[in-house]
Amino acid sequence: MRVAALATAVAIAAYLLSGIASRLIKFLSPTPPAKAANALRFGILGAAKVNKFGILLPSLAMADVRIVAIGARDTRRAKQVADQWGIPKYGDYQSVLADPDVEAVYIPLLNGLHYEWASAALHAGKHVLLEKPMTANAAEARALADLASARGLILFEAYHWAYHPLAARMREVIRSGELGDLTQVEVSAGIPSLSAVLQAIGLQSRRRDVSSKMDVSLGGGKFLGQGCYAVSAARYLLGEPVRVLNATMDEDIPGSQADVGTRASVLFTGNVVAHLVHAPLGTGFNVVAHGSKATMSVCNYWTPFIYHHLRVTRADGSLERVERVFGEGDSNFVLQLRAFFNAVRKGEKFPTTAHDAVGNMELIDSIYEMAGLRKRPSHAPL
Numbered sequence: 001m002r003v004a005a006l007a008t009a010v011a012i013a014a015y016l017l018s019g020i021a022s023r024l025i026k027f028l029s030p031t032p033p034a035k036a037a038n039a040l041r042f043g044i045l046g047a048a049k050v051n052k053f054g055i056l057l058p059s060l061a062m063a064d065v066r067i068v069a070i071g072a073r074d075t076r077r078a079k080q081v082a083d084q085w086g087i088p089k090y091g092d093y094q095s096v097l098a099d100p101d102v103e104a105v106y107i108p109l110l111n112g113l114h115y116e117w118a119s120a121a122l123h124a125g126k127h128v129l130l131e132k133p134m135t136a137n138a139a140e141a142r143a144l145a146d147l148a149s150a151r152g153l154i155l156f157e158a159y160h161w162a163y164h165p166l167a168a169r170m171r172e173v174i175r176s177g178e179l180g181d182l183t184q185v186e187v188s189a190g191i192p193s194l195s196a197v198l199q200a201i202g203l204q205s206r207r208r209d210v211s212s213k214m215d216v217s218l219g220g221g222k223f224l225g226q227g228c229y230a231v232s233a234a235r236y237l238l239g240e241p242v243r244v245l246n247a248t249m250d251e252d253i254p255g256s257q258a259d260v261g262t263r264a265s266v267l268f269t270g271n272v273v274a275h276l277v278h279a280p281l282g283t284g285f286n287v288v289a290h291g292s293k294a295t296m297s298v299c300n301y302w303t304p305f306i307y308h309h310l311r312v313t314r315a316d317g318s319l320e321r322v323e324r325v326f327g328e329g330d331s332n333f334v335l336q337l338r339a340f341f342n343a344v345r346k347g348e349k350f351p352t353t354a355h356d357a358v359g360n361m362e363l364i365d366s367i368y369e370m371a372g373l374r375k376r377p378s379h380a381p382l
């Protein structure tokens with residue numbers, strides 16, 4: 001009996017690991033198809049670390065997208081990236097925006113710079129795939145949404161997780177009524193930073209993080225960096241928030257306004273309370289939805305193409321089922337880029353619209369304020 005159980009466990013583990021490996025290989029080492037004649041021509045503003053996952057690898061995997069230009073503050077950095085990835089043109093941000101061959105731009109700049117450069121891109125007539133969170137605050141998001149709408153351009157907040165089939169499946173389970181009356185939902189977002197781990201084990205002394213990601217004037221702080229995923233997931237699953245009930249934030253150093261940990265409880269329509277958590281040592285990206293009849297627990301809604309599970313347990317604690325939805329095994333990043341292409345070329349609807357981003361940013365502003373910190377200031381005048 002024990003041998004049979006062990007053999008089953010080994011077989012399941014081997015099956016899961018081979019799936020993880022094949023999906024990672026598909027993402028990290030795609031077989032590039034020939035580019036289509038009407039491929040969407042992208043420029044990139046910034047030689048950012050996230051480029052590789054957010055646009056460069058996904059575009060390699062797609063016939064419908066071509067990267068034609070990259071700009072950076074230091075054009076030597078732009079040239080390095082262009083040479084490495086076979087991008088034909090490089091320069092500064094302005095040269096990318098002035099290039100008539102560029103139809104859309106990907107903006108992976110620091111959060112506080114999103115408004116300024118997305119606004120410049122929309123004024124230049126480009127569609128915009130804007131890294132999350134859309135802006136540093138809701139006023140900026142509203143201004144961008146109005147501008148995109150006035151110019152008839154696509155403005156897309158890059159919450160890639162919403163493009164994986166797991167996202168729709170989580171929402172379907174909640175809306176199906178299977179869980180009964182929904183009461184409380186926990187949504188976490190966070191991976192640990194190296195310095196948080198080193199501090200926790202006593203290998204690094206506590207000192208202020210002076211990196212640009214923690215510079216409040218540039219949209220810095222961990223809630224905008226990572227905690228914002230919990231905001232987007234809660235709104236995707238539960239709809240519109242009614243109000244923030246309570247929120248606490250830890251500051252990196254007291255008085256710095258640079259947050260490193262957040263807990264917030266938010267009342268949503270239907271009397272559902274969502275508890276949003278981001279913690280310095282990492283909370284993972286999980287959802288637990290408690291209903292009167294059953295509970296849904298989801299592990300890793302953030303990068304579900306690598307691994308995830310969705311588990312439903314009955315009110316008595318017994319297991320109902322475990323689901324995994326990998327579709328064709330495409331990464332969220334590829335699925336997101338395909339949705340962007342379909343929005344621009346075919347007018348298809350997509351969930352992470354500018355309107356949706358305004359809702360995310362309003363909730364983020366309210367959580368900062370409820371926690372007694374200032375909402376993130378604008379870097380450029382509105």
Ligand SMILES: NC(=O)C1=CN([C@@H]2O[C@H](COP(=O)(O)OP(=O)(O)OC[C@H]3O[C@@H](n4cnc5c(N)ncnc54)[C@H](OP(=O)(O)O)[C@@H]3O)[C@@H](O)[C@H]2O)C=CC1
Pocket residue numbers: 045046047048049050051054071072073074077108109110111113131132133158160212224225
């Ligand atoms: N979707 C996802 O899974 C992820 C999304 N992100 C998002 O992507 C964006 C970029 O993150 P990441 O790649 O980690 O960031 P980086 O630290 O690589 O910085 C991004 C860019 O911002 C510009 N920049 C950096 N520091 C400064 C500064 N002090 N003043 C002015 N400009 C500066 C640089 O542009 P230049 O090259 O022109 O000098 C840099 O390339 C963020 O919005 C983040 O939230 C990040 C990680 C994962």
Ligand SMILES: O=C1OC[C@@H](O)[C@H](O)[C@H]1O
Pocket residue numbers: 191225226
């Ligand atoms: O979006 C993100 O995901 C990965 C994190 O490391 C990064 O800080 C964040 O911006």
